[in-house]
Amino acid sequence: MKIFYVIADGLGDDKIKELGNRTPLEFAIKPNLDYFSIHSKYFFPKVIDNLAPESDVGVLANLSYDPRLYDPGRGYFEAIGEDMNVEEGDLALRFNLGIVKGNTVESVRTQLTDDELKEIVDTIKKELTFPIDFDIKEGKVYRGAIVFKKSKTPFSMYVSNNEPGYKFKFFKNAKVGYAFKDNKKIRKIKALRKDAIYTAKILNEFIDKVNSILRKHAFKPNYLFVRDASIGPIDHPSFEEKFGLKALAIVGMPLEIGISKYLGMKVAKIEEIEDFERVEEDLSIKANALKRNYNKYDFIYIHIKQTDAASHLGLFVEKSNIISKVDEYIFGTLKEIVKDDDIVVFSCDHATSSLKKIHTSSNIPVMVSSSSFPKNELKFGEKSTKLKHEKLKEIKDLIPLLLKHDE
Secondary structure (H helix, E strand, O other), X not given: OOEEEEEEOOOOOOOEHHHOOEOHHHHOOOHXXXXXXXXXXXXXXXXXXXXXXOHHHHHHHHOOOOHHHHOOOHHHHHHHHOOOOOOOOOEEEEEEEEEEEOOEEEEOOOOOOHHHHHHHHHHHHHHOOOOOXXXXXXXXXXXXEEEEOOOOOOOOOOEOOXXXXXXXXXXOOEEEEEEOOOOOEOOOOOEOOHHHHHHHHHHHHHHHHHHHHXXXXXXXXXXXXXXXXXXXXXXXXXXXXXXXXOXXXXXXXXXXXXXXHHOOOEEOOOOXXXXXXXXXXXXXXXXXXXXXXXXXXXXXXXXXXXXXXXXHOOOHHHHHHHHHHHHHHHHHHHHHHOOOOOEEEXXXXXXXXXXXXXXXXXOOOEEEEOOOOOOOOOOOOHHHHHHOOEOOOEHHHHHHHHHHHHO
């Protein structure tokens, strides 16, 4: 038996009037998903509590690692996903480049080419002098990672973001980020505990210096947003130790690469293409990686990013079209290669509302397909999974359930 686990970022959505009161998933043309749904079971779990989780939380939960126990904070994943060196005592963060006018945040996502983003990061490295050693690395479009090297005063993860829209819940050593509806006023980093005062001070100084450089050169973005401070990994079993499955991750973004490395998965590093106009090229690359690696692994995780990006822009028709392309390339490939005892999962790390343009705390639609399952008359979508689903409180419990099925 092999398990193919497809996560479409932000797949779950709201009913939309312009789509005939259907969601983008329900509106999509998806003959291959319809094929898999014939012998499938649906689940409609929460990701974690009643929170609108960030993607690191949702991916860990889907891979059956409870974020309350194992999430060190997104900054760490972003940094190691960029192949940055994060040592004990270092502080890692995700950054976005955005635009501020007056005291108001106009955008936290300035669309940049690879060359534009690299030029900005190279300029920061060249011109910024700072009392603490740091490394900064560009990622994709508007994002990247920063690592501050260990200082005499210890760093703390107990600081707020200066990017609006995200908060945290802390569980012992773990840090769970979640989205909430926020205002668009600029804000300083705040210490959430006394031992984080130094970290907040350092981050605010760094942000101010970077913003001065951005304004000096009149770059398109004029503001540095940082979030999800992390001080490093939490002890955990590898995916193979936990489940006895040799696993491959077909992922291209730093966050998902970082999580996969953290769990000890082999990463089929591919170039992630976020451009909506090139989504077929991106999905073709992932489908080919799926074909090449079918016989080599017991568990293959594939991540699709564009569905979430479309939601954040309110592009619900585009999101539906992307789902149709996922059906064509990913599930079309799976239809060709899966064998009778294989299991195919289609899930998401969180729901993202195309109307509100934010992550939500909604339950998520999940399809699990196996030729051994009884016939299912309902096609896959939010309405059908809510109407008829197996018991599963949180998505973190799905993989153990699948392995019980194989016994």
